[in-house]
Amino acid sequence: MTETLRGPIDMLIEIENLSVTFHAQGRDIRAVQEVSLTVAARESFGLVGESGSGKSTILRAICGLAPISGGSIRIGGEAVAQNKAFSRRVQMVFQDPYASLHPRHTIDRTLSEPLAIHGLPIPDARIQQALADVGLPANFRFRYPHQLSGGQRQRVAIARALMLEPEILLLDEPTSALDASVQAETLNLLSRLRVERGLTFLMVSHDLAVIDHMCDRVLVMQHGRAVEELSREALATAQMKTDYARTLFSASADRMLEG
Amino acid sequence: MSLLSVKNLRVTFDTEAGRVEAVRGVSFSLGRERLGIVGESGSGKTMTGRSVLRLIRPPGRIEADEMTFDGIDLMAASEKQMRALRGPRMAMVMQDPKYSLNPVMKVGAQLTEGLRLRDRLSKSDAHAKAVEALLAVQIRDPERVMQAYPHELSGGMGQRVMIAMMLIPNPDLLIADEPTSALDVTVQAEVLSILDDLVKTRGMGLIFISHDLRLVARFCDRVLVMYKGKIVEELAAKDLLNAKHPYTQGLLNCLPRIGGSREPLPSLDRDAAWAN
Numbered sequence: 362m363t364e365t366l367r368g369p370i371d372m373l374i375e376i377e378n379l380s381v382t383f384h385a386q387g388r389d390i391r392a393v394q395e396v397s398l399t400v401a402a403r404e405s406f407g408l409v410g411e412s413g414s415g416k417s418t419i420l421r422a423i424c425g426l427a428p429i430s431g432g433s434i435r436i437g438g439e440a441v442a443q444n445k446a447f448s449r450r451v452q453m454v455f456q457d458p459y460a461s462l463h464p465r466h467t468i469d470r471t472l473s474e475p476l477a478i479h480g481l482p483i484p485d486a487r488i489q490q491a492l493a494d495v496g497l498p499a500n501f502r503f504r505y506p507h508q509l510s511g512g513q514r515q516r517v518a519i520a521r522a523l524m525l526e527p528e529i530l531l532l533d534e535p536t537s538a539l540d541a542s543v544q545a546e547t548l549n550l551l552s553r554l555r556v557e558r559g560l561t562f563l564m565v566s567h568d569l570a571v572i573d574h575m576c577d578r579v580l581v582m583q584h585g586r587a588v589e590e591l592s593r594e595a596l597a598t599a600q601m602k603t604d605y606a607r608t609l610f611s612a613s614a615d616r617m618l619e620g
Numbered sequence: 621m622s623l624l625s626v627k628n629l630r631v632t633f634d635t636e637a638g639r640v641e642a643v644r645g646v647s648f649s650l651g652r653e654r655l656g657i658v659g660e661s662g663s664g665k666t667m668t669g670r671s672v673l674r675l676i677r678p679p680g681r682i683e684a685d686e687m688t689f690d691g692i693d694l695m696a697a698s699e700k701q702m703r704a705l706r707g708p709r710m711a712m713v714m715q716d717p718k719y720s721l722n723p724v725m726k727v728g729a730q731l732t733e734g735l736r737l738r739d740r741l742s743k744s745d746a747h748a749k750a751v752e753a754l755l756a757v758q759i760r761d762p763e764r765v766m767q768a769y770p771h772e773l774s775g776g777m778g779q780r781v782m783i784a785m786m787l788i789p790n791p792d793l794l795i796a797d798e799p800t801s802a803l804d805v806t807v808q809a810e811v812l813s814i815l816d817d818l819v820k821t822r823g824m825g826l827i828f829i830s831h832d833l834r835l836v837a838r839f840c841d842r843v844l845v846m847y848k849g850k851i852v853e854e855l856a857a858k859d860l861l862n863a864k865h866p867y868t869q870g871l872l873n874c875l876p877r878i879g880g881s882r883e884p885l886p887s888l889d890r891d892a893a894w895a896n
Contacts (some may be wrong), residue, residue, distance in 0.1 A: 412775065432871035511661075540660040540831060542888035545874035549884040567804060574876030574885070597879030612805040613878060 373529065373561050374400040375425075378432035381418050392418045394585045395432065402528070405555065405562040407576030407607065409569055415585040416565045420531045423563075424453055436529065445479055452522035456534035458514035462506040468492075468517055469502045475524040487524075510619060512543035516550065523554065530555075532564040536571060548575060569613040573597070581606045583588045622649040623793060624672065627686035631667045631849075634679050642667045642680075644849035650793070654819055654826045656836035656857065658871075659846035665829045668846070669795045672827070673712055674702050690792065707734060708857050710793035711786040716802045717778025721770040727781055728766030735788065741756040753784040757814050776807035780814065787818060794819075800835070812822045812839055817893045833860065845871075867894050 381393040394416040400406040408416040421427040423434055425443040434441045441447060455461040462471055472491050476483045487501055495516040506514055514616040515535060522530060535551065548571065555562060566572050572579050573596050581588040581603070591602045601607045628646040629642040643664040645726060648655070655666045671682050674694060697705070714720040722730055731750035735741045741749065747766070748804040751822055754762035757780040761896050779799060786794060796815065800808040817838065830836050836843055845853040845868045853865040863869050870888035 372856050411806065489642055541833070541871055542660065545876075545885035546887055548876065549887070552882075552884065568806075570876045570878050570880075573878045574880060574882070610878070612809045 371401055372524075373401040373402040373437055374398075374563060376423075376432070377417070377435075377437075379419065379429065379434060379507075380431035381415070381422050381423060381427045382430040383428065392427070392578045392585050393422065394584075396580075396587045397432075398587070398590070400561060400582055401556075402561055404578070405564065407579035408565045408582060409567065409572050409573035409579055410588075411567065411600055411609075413491035413584070414582040415583050417533050418585075420453065420488070420565055421532050421564065423451065423531060429560065433546050438548055443564075445483070448475075448527075448617040449479065449525045450527050451529045452525060452527040453531040453533065454518050454535050456523050457538050458511055458518050459506075459538070461518050462514055462521075464506055465597075467503050467505055468509075471506075471517060471522055472524055477520060481526065485597060491520045491524060493524070496546075496553070511539055512547060513541060515543075515547055519547075519550065521556070523558070526558075527560075529561045529563065535564070535568065536567065544571070551575065569596070569609060581609060622651050623690055624650040625686060625688050626668075626672070627684060629668065629671055629682070629684040629687065630678060631671055632681050632683070634681075638826070642849055643671065646846070646849075646851055648844055648851070648854070650827065652819075652823045652825050653842065654816075654840040656828045656830065656840035656843040657846060658833050658836050658843060660831060660871075662848075663846040664849040665789050665831075665846050666670040666796060666797055667849075669712065669797050669827055669829050672795060673710060674679075674705055675712070707738065707791070708789040709791055710795070711789070711791040712783050712797060713779075713786050713799045717770065717773070717775060717782050720782060720803075721778060723770055725769075726766070727768050727770065727773070728892055730854040731766070731781070731785055731788065734785075738789075743754060744778075750784075753788045754781070756787065756818070757781075757784045758810065759784070772806075776803050778802060779807075779811055783811070783814065787822075790822065790829065791824065793825045793827070795829070797829045798831070799828075801830070801832070808835075815839075833868075834875070850895065852894055865894075866891065 362618065376396065376398050378395045378397055379393055380391065380395055383390040396419065408419060410416045418427050422429050423441065436450060469488060472488050473483045488502060492499055492501060497513060497516050531608055536547050539547060554560060564575055573593065578590060578592055579596060580590045583605050589601060589606045591601065591606065599610060601610060627647045629646040630641065631642055633640045633642060646668055653743065657668060659665045670676055674682060676682050685697055728750060732746035735746035735749055750766065751762040751777055754765055759765050759780055765777065773781065800811050803811060818824060828836060828840055837857045838859045843857050843860060844851050845865065847867050853863060853868050855863060873886045874888055876885060
């Protein structure tokens, strides 16, 4: 079933030779260099690498938060444009739930805002449903972020990203600030929402085990370049072709119990 | 005789909302070995580490039936005695170099400050000693690092600088609070092997505080598992996979594994009885 979807026409996200260059103090910093990847509709694709490898920058470039200096990004065959139609298709969940929610806005206001920006009606039931969908009790609606735990905040951030019913979720280390048990709950929530809503994920993590659990394919990055693309099977059976991917694999925390 | 002995340690905070007990009766002893303390956020592991150095500020209070370090009663020691112990005898490495190094002071000045003021070394002797410490943590161009400000260093370098700083006075006890959580996995492995080497060659006692059970199991000799301010299980690191307590088992099982199944990860069903 998934195989038939993988024709070139069905690719939802197409990134071709993407380069991102930042200019700082008269120097050019090439954060991403000629990276290409494609993600089919309803697929879950992972980006893994160390800090500074450019994985988050790719997500930010898709959202227009990083300057693209070369190559192209197409969503559903169209070049990305930063407009409201785009944000209805693509939404992002950030790493740090302590930083990504407005501290002086109630959860109600945080969840209403995407609808308000798009001039959509904000029915009560919609907010209640959004909270229920991410497994939060209805009485959280009028709380502030500081009254919530890290895991609960990340649920709010996920609920907010889903308010506009996007097709694509960009997930930037969505669980790396969370405890192991809360990470498990959040990953389960994301997996369930992906199935229920037919979402496409592009997920960034430094944790190979998390990527392996969530993604069908993974691109290993280093110093802004794509090193190697691995299928889930290749990862599970340690069939990497490059030394760097192998290093990352053997340093991965979950190898440690066997080690 | 053990290096550190802690009996019935309690840390309480009197807040407006009532009394909060962060650590509730923790007992352990440490020889010249690597002891891991694991638990989730809020389990009291960091507070336990800080208590040993008596680094808890009011309104926090430390109580213990016994807390002795190398025969010295830490509960009875004066603040002056504690200051003399902190650094030369026992030291702590914090989690994040971004917040623990002085951002407006060059690394070299930070490394030599203690040597100049405490040990009254000359400028050149202090410099030589700092360079030596940087070499000991595998920094290959110590002179450049000495001249750098913390923001000019990567996370892994910053962490090594902090370890070097703690090791200069050659302490008997090192408390490392999540020393590798801010680092990438490959750098993490390097920093751990540096720590491991130092423990072995200098015969230090090490308390390694982490939320990462697998990392602790790999690195330590013995592990204490904390939950809500109490130790729920103590076991040899090699026996971790045979952990008896449901909390320890739950922590292990909820982690995704490479090549594992795609089934929902088992969630941790907390039992109210664990906290008692």
